[in-house]
Amino acid sequence: MTWDFSTEPEFEAKLEWMRDFVRDEVYPLEVLDADEAGFMRIVRSLQAEVKRQQLWATHLPPELGGQGYGQVKLGLMHEIEGASVWAPIVFGNQAPDSGNSEILAHFGTPAQKERWLHPLLEGRLRSAFSMTEPDNAGSDPTLLSTAAVLKGNEWVINGHKWFTSNGMIADFLIAMVVTDPDAGPYERASMIIVPADAAGLRKVRNIPTMAGEHERFGYGHAEILYEDVRVPADNLLGKRGAGFLIAQARLGPGRIHHCMRWLGQARRAFDMLCERALQREAFGKKLASHETVQNWIADSAAEMQAARLMTLHAAWIIDTQGAAAARREISLIKFFGAKVLHDVIDRAIQVHGSLGYSADLPLEEMYRHARAARMYDGPDEVHRVSVARQILAGYQAPEGMWPREHVPTRREAAQLKFAALLEAATTDV
Amino acid sequence: MTWDFSTEPEFEAKLEWMRDFVRDEVYPLEVLDADEAGFMRIVRSLQAEVKRQQLWATHLPPELGGQGYGQVKLGLMHEIEGASVWAPIVFGNQAPDSGNSEILAHFGTPAQKERWLHPLLEGRLRSAFSMTEPDNAGSDPTLLSTAAVLKGNEWVINGHKWFTSNGMIADFLIAMVVTDPDAGPYERASMIIVPADAAGLRKVRNIPTMAGEHERFGYGHAEILYEDVRVPADNLLGKRGAGFLIAQARLGPGRIHHCMRWLGQARRAFDMLCERALQREAFGKKLASHETVQNWIADSAAEMQAARLMTLHAAWIIDTQGAAAARREISLIKFFGAKVLHDVIDRAIQVHGSLGYSADLPLEEMYRHARAARMYDGPDEVHRVSVARQILAGYQAPEGMWPREHVPTRREAAQLKFAALLEAATTDV
Amino acid sequence: MTWDFSTEPEFEAKLEWMRDFVRDEVYPLEVLDADEAGFMRIVRSLQAEVKRQQLWATHLPPELGGQGYGQVKLGLMHEIEGASVWAPIVFGNQAPDSGNSEILAHFGTPAQKERWLHPLLEGRLRSAFSMTEPDNAGSDPTLLSTAAVLKGNEWVINGHKWFTSNGMIADFLIAMVVTDPDAGPYERASMIIVPADAAGLRKVRNIPTMAGEHERFGYGHAEILYEDVRVPADNLLGKRGAGFLIAQARLGPGRIHHCMRWLGQARRAFDMLCERALQREAFGKKLASHETVQNWIADSAAEMQAARLMTLHAAWIIDTQGAAAARREISLIKFFGAKVLHDVIDRAIQVHGSLGYSADLPLEEMYRHARAARMYDGPDEVHRVSVARQILAGYQAPEGMWPREHVPTRREAAQLKFAALLEAATTDV
């Protein structure tokens, strides 16, 4: 039967294991007060368990250790990982390394793979992704200004980036730079691999944000200055001018993963909401018996269900028709899902009152992180416009929907059609 | 692969035929200015075509002429029918006859089927469904007050109903009445078949509503008085006290059909929205180039997609696990879908300006009908509460989520766990 | 004390009288099933009572019988009139005659006043206002296409209008026409008085709309064709090219009246909501004890209060600084108020269930009328953009809000300022 929403039993068993594992082993990491060494020791023991379960870095192609799962299955896994900020690192999926390893795998030369990809996968190198610029709206590709000029056998890079994920601790950065300023808006940029110790590369700071202290051990979003940074011409990743193409390839399925992780976050908040509602009493009855709380639960359930089915549907289109065919669906879930994420966490906080506002529970951190979801991977506003344009491309302005020349009413106009129709009907029956 | 959102090609061909047929042959009925005889002549010719395509009354069990389609397929068909108010009558699915024929088929005795069901299916009788009461909130079964008392071999019925669909023109009514006032809240009522010409049955009027003139030819929602109406004891439909059970069986899949029809309505409004946006200009550019309109298009697309997937998901649960398993999902789509329906039509009207407000286009009628969707089949508010209760039943109040006895912070508490964890990790790796 | 929200006692007494009068004498008109003659006989007896109270046509200047009330007082009166669709006619304020008499009073020549204004005020003539065109977005003045060309001593008018208020029954129309196509966008149009019996003027029909049957006795919104209609050059109203200026003068205070009437409508719906909530029971308690209904009441109260204070504030600006100074405030209340109107009526309907949907109560008619409020007098979308532009004109792009040259953090930058500040503080205290 088509329209089948079921999950294969053997895969469902894996998901079940993941759910237990994340709840029992990964949640505690959130409140672990250890130094980096102690923290990483535990993380590595959990990673080892994940590898034993053959669930490590499943987004990678099989030749690099992935399981060949399509986006639907990856999505269902990301949903579970999303419940905790530390799960992606435990499962080998943490941004930006996961995305970087994907594009290295797909677009890298054998030498690049040897030099950067394999050490990255083995955890011996860490990577950053350097695209956003403080001076320019990131959603508009024509505004990108960091430039690389080919001088002899070297790219000379100048520019100013920020929100470069893991920029302070990375061993290399993948930088999006303008190499062909006179090309069409989507062919101006290229990706170039930049070693973190290149001369002229200045790591200014980790930018303090609403996300706050979570970004410990140097993780975070860095401000980076490129001042006459020189890298070998061979560090070009993929073709010259293919920067946006690669970025899209990186971001498309990545958005599925984001949305599914958001759903995992939302589900965890929702669970807390329901449990608290059953625990707490006000004005003579449990919060769970107050209609306002019941409305929140019902609306949250509907919205999470909506976002979930839409995301899995988009994943299914990628799996069956390719990422390009899913462009509209991916934009839809981007802005729809980001709102669901916020709203569910917001209600969970309100049900918890001052406890929810406090850092004694993870909700307030989830709330702060959720605010970013409406911006990264393109602000919601840009996705809305993009969706509308794609949809409108499938329509044409009507002719004669409302014929004006003779000022007939629609009813009058229709009579003409019905003259024949009535006649036919009379003879027909 | 599981999670399959595709449609079988041969069934897709049927849907394609339906789409063309509804647009080309059924839409014109909306503006046909004929008397009842002329109107019905055309309708019958269209019905004949539907029967030739084996798409007539597909909700019925195969032995009564249905195709054995499950709810997913019926849903996809209802989506197409929903685009026009006249499509259900053309496809043999019009309320309340469709629901009435279903419960007669499932719960009727052979004699009842002979006397009422077959003539109904053949179009020789028309039926009404008489449940709502003006004095009582319909959503609360304990408030039902129309009563039937068994005297000798007859039920004697007294009470006051309204919004009895097709009550003025029906040949018989299926009335929901209290037969066992002392039973539990869901076992008090029964369904009884009442001939329209029974003495004491007073057809007061068709109630004028926001739906307006569309309800022509006597169709409409009637106010009915039962004053010592006597019907044979054999007219009991199903078991005594099974009224709510039967009503649920009638309403459950019916809600799927409603929601899918709403989506058909919404899709038609959305098409008009997009076409108008490409046609009309204001302030130097097409409406389609105004961001506000683009936002409406994107939000409408997301919401329709959400409602559609949720409804088909609920249908799939009915098909694979039975209607009872889908109770929560059906409530979700009831209130989620009713809002989507309204919002999309509302935006389509706004894009059309005064033309959208005028009756020259079908939008204003769709808008008026859409307002009822938040009330019938249970007001949205009742479904929200019902969903919340079902969900909460799956949770327990936590113990020790935030252990109060020792006033530890959550972070402190977690350290205890990590002592062992750190130790294990140290030895483990 | 400034910031005084009180009402003068003697004026409050008049308002009190109006409230009683509208409820007791005008509400019944809504359900009066009389022919036009009978209906108007009653209306005239009510109008006589209004005149005795010196409350007739109070929007007019004192020399034409008004009381010299400013917009705040007129607003408070319109709030009361708004509760019933028939109140404006009883109080001599009905559109479009009220607006037409105002512009004739302000811009008409003595001869025009003699010929059109005085008979209008005496009820011997009826007027129409003919601006909207089916082919063009009414909010964009550059699109107006109905044209008048001066040939000899006559204007020759050609064009197509619709939603011409009372166009079918009017004795004369005030038409907005392009007289100077090459002038600036706001100087292209003029207003011309057109007798209804002018040759070439074709009254096509009253346009059926969502507003429905209320528009009885020929009242309504007409479609009008101007085909070589000739009127004397003297029929120009005001200066050539002043059409938009006059329209603004007409619409500005008129929007205050609209918004206050909306509040009267909303208040009536709100009263019904509260009363029904206290009357009706569901699930073991009054609707008034259900939190969902309580939330609706609280939100409605807040929104009505907001809209009311904003509208009276705008009226106060007109009274103290002139209509031009209130342009932004008037746009604000236009879109804010229209939403409040809809939302309150919508909740009132929902609380009444099927009764609210039925025409047994006035709510469903109020709902249909409310839908138009988001379109007439300029669609909400245009007012939003207009407000934003006015506001943005008061700002400048910042320089150095976030100085980029040296990539300092905001905190670093501030230290410079504080060096001096700390020093000063040390010596200062």
Added chain:
Amino acid sequence: MTWDFSTEPEFEAKLEWMRDFVRDEVYPLEVLDADEAGFMRIVRSLQAEVKRQQLWATHLPPELGGQGYGQVKLGLMHEIEGASVWAPIVFGNQAPDSGNSEILAHFGTPAQKERWLHPLLEGRLRSAFSMTEPDNAGSDPTLLSTAAVLKGNEWVINGHKWFTSNGMIADFLIAMVVTDPDAGPYERASMIIVPADAAGLRKVRNIPTMAGEHERFGYGHAEILYEDVRVPADNLLGKRGAGFLIAQARLGPGRIHHCMRWLGQARRAFDMLCERALQREAFGKKLASHETVQNWIADSAAEMQAARLMTLHAAWIIDTQGAAAARREISLIKFFGAKVLHDVIDRAIQVHGSLGYSADLPLEEMYRHARAARMYDGPDEVHRVSVARQILAGYQAPEGMWPREHVPTRREAAQLKFAALLEAATTDV
């Protein structure tokens, strides 16, 4: 004239001074990286300037140094102070000292004033307010559980509080405790002054919250254990059992101040929104030219205007009719204003993109603080229910609004009334 929204010129001059002073002298405090001593040295120099302007602690009665301003004027001042988190301390209005000094002034004995109030006003003591409990919903007075028992000449206090403002640094706490457990729900509690060094008083910690690092120098919301804390019987503040009464007196005008401060916050965010919109470009034009941003500006302007007028209206009721008369209005602005605050800041962040999410701008901190506004001073949900109850108390269930006995339609029923009316009209005219 009544309905006067103007501000007295001499007071407007003071406000003007405040606006300049806050922007030029107080904003910089937000980014001052000084130790407490350095920080307080600057603060004191600013406070001295405020005192010179006679704007210090204006909420106090004149005998304690206030200016005798009513709530309208105080509100206008708080609006300006609200723009920066540090302004209240500079103007002598910082919570919880301001509220504590007010209740000491109103309810304290001469000895209490001597001992606690005067040192507090002189800045020699700091105070805390200790009401919220972790185990009980704060909005429900019947749940308060911290208890004080009178043993001999001492109160013995046991219980668990949290979110005790400034609990870690205070010299004394005003604690809300149950003294009369068997009294009516609003007469159970009393307020008692507790010296911070009382034996048995355990300051557990400052609770980490979403508000984050701002709460420096020990400011913050503390968790406090009362374990057999003994204080003299004379430390009772006001009458025994008057705890809730005093809390209301403290919170009522305090909510006006909160709401006005929120508006100051919102206004600052709005200014940043507009300025950024004019500065930043995307897709070929300034953000200010994008309709989505224009819609945000227009909606923000409308909502801030609404909240502002509502708050000043509530203040005016307090000034003219007393705080009790303003109970409903105060609840309205509580929940209405908290949403406006959030929504405006949220839009300002979105316009700034990642810069808005970063701590380089104050927006992200404002956003985190705004989230608490929906909880403190009673969660919005409780205020909504309270408003609804107050409103419903003014209504009665209708009789005969829809007379059922004879099943007439409303139209039929009205005809009876009109028989006489028509007759009267005939003779009357």
